[in-house]
Amino acid sequence: xxxxxxxxxxxxxxxxxxxxxxxxxxxxxxxxxxxxxxxxxxxxxxxxxxxxxxxxxxxxxxxxxxxxxxxxxxxxxxxxxxxxxxxxxxxxxxxxxxxxxxxxxxxxxxxxxxxxxxxxxxxxxxxxxxxxxxxxxxxxxxxxxxxxxxxxxxxxxxxxxxxxxxxxxxxxxxxxxxxxxxxxxxxxxxxxxxxxxxxxxxxxxxxxxxxxxxxxxxxxxxxxxxxxxxxxxxxxxxxxxxxxxxxxxxxxxxxxxxxx
Amino acid sequence: xxxxxxxxxxxxxxxxxxxxxxxxxxxxxxxxxxxxxxxxxxxxxxxxxxxxxxxxxxxxxxxxxxxxxxxxxxxxxxxxxxxxxxxxxxxxxxxxxxxxxxxxxxxxxxxxxxxxxxxxxxxxxxxxxxxxxxxxxxxxxxxxxxxxxxxxxxxxxxxxxxxxxxxxxxxxxxxxxxxxxxxxxxxxxxxxxxxxxxxxxxxxxxxxxxxxxxxxxxxxxxxxxxxxxxxxxxxxxxxxxxxxxxxxxxxxxxxxxxxx
DNA sequence: GCTTACACTTAACTTAAGTTAAAAAGCTTA
DNA sequence: TAAGCTTTTTAACTTAAGTTAAGTGTAAGC
Numbered sequence: 001x002x003x004x005x006x007x008x009x010x011x012x013x014x015x016x017x018x019x020x021x022x023x024x025x026x027x028x029x030x031x032x033x034x035x036x037x038x039x040x041x042x043x044x045x046x047x048x049x050x051x052x053x054x055x056x057x058x059x060x061x062x063x064x065x066x067x068x069x070x071x072x073x074x075x076x077x078x079x080x081x082x083x084x085x086x087x088x089x090x091x092x093x094x095x096x097x098x099x100x101x102x103x104x105x106x107x108x109x110x111x112x113x114x115x116x117x118x119x120x121x122x123x124x125x126x127x128x129x130x131x132x133x134x135x136x137x138x139x140x141x142x143x144x145x146x147x148x149x150x151x152x153x154x155x156x157x158x159x160x161x162x163x164x165x166x167x168x169x170x171x172x173x174x175x176x177x178x179x180x181x182x183x184x185x186x187x188x189x190x191x192x193x194x195x196x197x198x199x200x201x202x203x204x205x206x207x208x209x210x211x212x213x214x215x216x217x218x219x220x221x222x223x224x225x226x227x228x229x230x231x232x233x234x235x236x237x238x239x240x241x242x243x244x245x246x247x248x249x250x251x252x253x254x255x256x257x258x259x260x
Numbered sequence: 261x262x263x264x265x266x267x268x269x270x271x272x273x274x275x276x277x278x279x280x281x282x283x284x285x286x287x288x289x290x291x292x293x294x295x296x297x298x299x300x301x302x303x304x305x306x307x308x309x310x311x312x313x314x315x316x317x318x319x320x321x322x323x324x325x326x327x328x329x330x331x332x333x334x335x336x337x338x339x340x341x342x343x344x345x346x347x348x349x350x351x352x353x354x355x356x357x358x359x360x361x362x363x364x365x366x367x368x369x370x371x372x373x374x375x376x377x378x379x380x381x382x383x384x385x386x387x388x389x390x391x392x393x394x395x396x397x398x399x400x401x402x403x404x405x406x407x408x409x410x411x412x413x414x415x416x417x418x419x420x421x422x423x424x425x426x427x428x429x430x431x432x433x434x435x436x437x438x439x440x441x442x443x444x445x446x447x448x449x450x451x452x453x454x455x456x457x458x459x460x461x462x463x464x465x466x467x468x469x470x471x472x473x474x475x476x477x478x479x480x481x482x483x484x485x486x487x488x489x490x491x492x493x494x495x496x497x498x499x500x501x502x503x504x505x506x507x508x509x510x511x512x513x514x515x516x517x518x519x520x
Numbered sequence: 521g522c523t524t525a526c527a528c529t530t531a532a533c534t535t536a537a538g539t540t541a542a543a544a545a546g547c548t549t550a
Numbered sequence: 551t552a553a554g555c556t557t558t559t560t561a562a563c564t565t566a567a568g569t570t571a572a573g574t575g576t577a578a579g580c
């Protein structure tokens with residue numbers, strides 16, 4: 001019914017995927033490298049951490065709420081969602097896990113996961129012994145500062161999620177989330193113009209933003225009709241970033257890519 | 261630590277305040293001591309960290325969104341709120357800061373605060389150089405594990421906040437928050453039966469739970485009329501914890517006080 | 521004691537978002 | 551290619567929560 005524009009700024013969304021493997025550094029190296037200058041030794045250590053990888057098919061749960069969680073995961077490729085299921089059957093998605101993100105950075109000897117995590121796309125995940133993460137703070141001060149920054153940033157991202165849920169309207173929530181994902185993908189160099197990966201369903205979006213599926217659809221349709229976004233299978237194009245940021249009060253400084 | 265519960269049901273709330281100073285250990289020592297066995301050396305180190313204290317009057321902001329944040333704070337006495345102000349003038353309270361909580365555990369050299377914090381009551385706060393916090397991971401593995409546990413718990417608490425905002429109804433949100441605060445106060449031994457400190461206004465509550473003041477008042481009145489809670493100035497009594505937990509699906513295990 | 525200010529309470533009315541239901545559009549696989 | 555999914559879309563209707571506007575405490579200050 002609505003116009004599915006094939007290309008806005010010239011490029012097809014498929015190219016986003018093509019870019020990914022072309023870079024030889026892992027996402028976490030790109031992420032920490034974007035905020036600090038890493039030595040070759042530090043880069044080698046980070047790459048070495050990620051030797052033990054796991055392939056997870058889209059849709060698979062790999063962390064389950066209440067189960068023991070004694071492993072740290074580093075997302076190498078693909079997206080996942082972190083969520084909670086309520087006894088009522090309702091679901092709240094807490095955050096999206098993007099390449100370069102760490103899950104279970106603060107696990108303890110007896111800790112249980114307080115959330116579940118499922119792959120949204122096929123994922124490649126590094127399985128790391130949390131003791132090796134501790135090693136970092138002993139031996140690599142720059143990396144330790146980087147991890148500390150990651151933790152602070154995760155707090156900020158979760159705080160933003162609370163702001164969206166508590167104090168923004170439906171369409172504002174969508175706009176704000178899109179800009180957050182855009183910021184995060186830009187940091188690791190996985191954007192192509194204003195095209196953004198968008199592997200989640202509208203049901204996922206509803207459970208992220210505290211809305212019903214129907215209402216998410218209504219607001220998405222409105223954004224499309226007003227030419228603010230373009231939706232394609234698994235990708236969004238942000239046609240009007242200015243409109244999105246104005247309507248959602250998104251603060252670009254907030255998750256800014258400052259140097260250590 | 262446990263002789264704190266001198267009186268059970270039926271006592272007047274004022275007594276809560278009287279009990280507080282009677283304990284000679286600081287809140288953070290009580291908190292970490294509740295999840296791990298601390299040596300005298302570890303206790304002394306923690307107490308020594310808190311030599312440089314600051315008195316903050318109720319209502320005062322002590323962290324401001326966007327400003328440099330290069331200090332770690334440990335809340336020794338009193339409550340604070342962590343919040344965000346939107347350009348629209350709306351406000352979202354992200355979490356409450358209770359005795360024994362740490363603010364700015366993951367500050368970096370150039371980091372700016374991504375939230376503001378204001379005292380709800382008169383507070384006593386320890387001002388700590390973040391480098392001394394780093395010292396912990398070098399010299400005191402048990403304390404380091406404790407701090408890591410604190411971080412994971414803060415994530416869980418903020419996640420719970422997202423669940424409340426996204427997927428619970430108004431009255432469920434209130435019930436769930438009350439039970440969270442009850443759990444957290446119990447861990448540091450600052451409860452008196454089912455009496456709970458309650459220094460926040462209904463406007464604070466509204467901005468915490470993503471509701472309007474009027475609606476918070478409606479739901480509080482309903483909970484009082486149904487004899488589920490009793491409200492007094494600055495204190496709540498949870499008359500019917502079972503009803504609160506059933507209506508809100510609060511999971512007592514979730515923030516459980518497990519041993520390391 | 522009177523005044524100001526802020527927190528709480530209640531009522532009447534409005535609205536954003538939820539619900540239900542059904543159909544259309546996409547994938548996947550036999 | 552058809553059958554059987556899941557996801558998206560639309561419409562009609564309902565409801566929980568918001569808004570506005572008074573009013574009633576209650577504590578602090580003069």
